Amino acid sequence: MEVSLIGSSQSKVGATELGYRELGFCSSKVESLNVVSLRNKVCFDQIGKWKINTRLRFTPKAVKSEPVRSTEVSGRNRKSKLLNGVKLYVGLPLDIVSDCNTVNHARAIAAGLKALKLLGVEGVELPIWWGIVEQEAMGKYEWSGYLAIAEMVKSAGLNLHVSLCFHASKEPEIPLPAWVSQIGESEPSIFFTDRSGKCYKECLSLAVDELPVLNGKTPVQVYNDFCESFKSSFLSSMGSTIQGISIGLGPDGELCYPSHHQKAKDNKIPGVGEFQCYDKNMLSNLKQHAEATGNPCWGLGGPHDASTYDQLPTSNSFFKDNGGSWESPYGDFFLSWYSNQLLNHGDRLLSMASSVFKDTEVEVSGKVPLVHSWNRTRSHPSELTSGFYNTCLRDGYEEVAQVFVRNSSTMILPGMDLSDEHQHHGSLSSPELLLKQIKKACRRHGVEISGQNSSVSGAPGGFEQIKKNLLSENMSQSTTVTLR
16 A cells, blocks of 8 residues: 655654654744755755645555664665655645746755655655636646746656646635636626625636636636646656646535635634535526426525534534434435535536546546534534535435546545544544545445545644554555645
8 A cells, every 4th residue: 555645844743654764844934945854854944934745655564663763774775666665745835836937946946856856755746726827818828837847856856746726725825817816706606605695716616617607618618728738738747757636626626615614713613614505506506406306495595594604503403413404305405406516516527637637647636525523413514514415314425436436536535644532522523433434435436545634733643543544454555644
């Protein structure tokens, strides 16, 4: 089993024995970026808020509990591809390419790539942003910054994993293409909308996937053209330097609704989130579906008795364990429709990506979030608002796995560092049970899994939990664990 760890410069993996060497990561605020090697520890110093992600690859046999002295690392063990050796992938900064398509801190990056190669690193992970490449006008692509990075990676003798990001980022600030945002100003219904009418403007609503809302083209057509341009521009690297491509499927690149974008404050029990079905196109789809099923009154809007972002499931009647509306015929109608909209969206994008890259040797993947809050309740409210119709009465991840296997895609799962014992007791959360459930569905349908850690910084006992998950019999041949 091949495994990867991805993480930021704010993460620390100290005293971690992975096969032949100990690898640690640290960060501090300095005037310039330094990449140094100290007794087999790689330290990344960051500039301001600039983050560097770090990814480690290793095999289960390489995971040991006792440290190995640096003197025990022989020259031949510095090779990248060793039986039981460490394969290290370093995730490049999210803003490694500026909005002017220049490489930020190019000399430091080049030096870092050389140093990482000497340490036995396998490759690096590169986020490519829609808002940078196609920022000025539809169909006008500027790949120069990313091509420069690919050439640097190739020159260093490293491999490359690419994430095509069709969403925006708040930190660091990377917006959607300017021309898309301009369309959104005059037509806000291209964005997800909550019950209060507030739009989520960091990605497009899945309801417009096949509507010509982008200067006469549909978003899926625009994404397809973007992928075709990427393929054409990087064709010589496909299957050689570039080994894998992850397709952005929604907010933060994940297949879900932005139902939890208002994060809970520290030490506060997370709320259940809010249904995102109130833009005019989602409401139109809901109305049509209700009329087709003979219940037109059910198509007037989302559940009136559902909780909002930071509310508990007991605050309203929809998610209550006993007698909640989620168990009613209306609840089943709405939740089935809501989740099917998400599944169809994922199917469209993964199908598009698989078609574009089918004649290359790269692996296509997509990310599914681990929405574990409140999953010890009967209704699993946080999963429901995120788009996963998973309750005590229904396995909602069977259908998700079917989407991935149908498109020959790998499923990326976060949260492999999370354990039940370290969750807020009031949230009735079980990341371990949920991860086990999803892995079981994937195994049943033959879907390969890549795992990542959660976005929680320094989850208690995180690395031990990662090792536990990696060594479980349910893991597939290729697993990715991400440290943020």
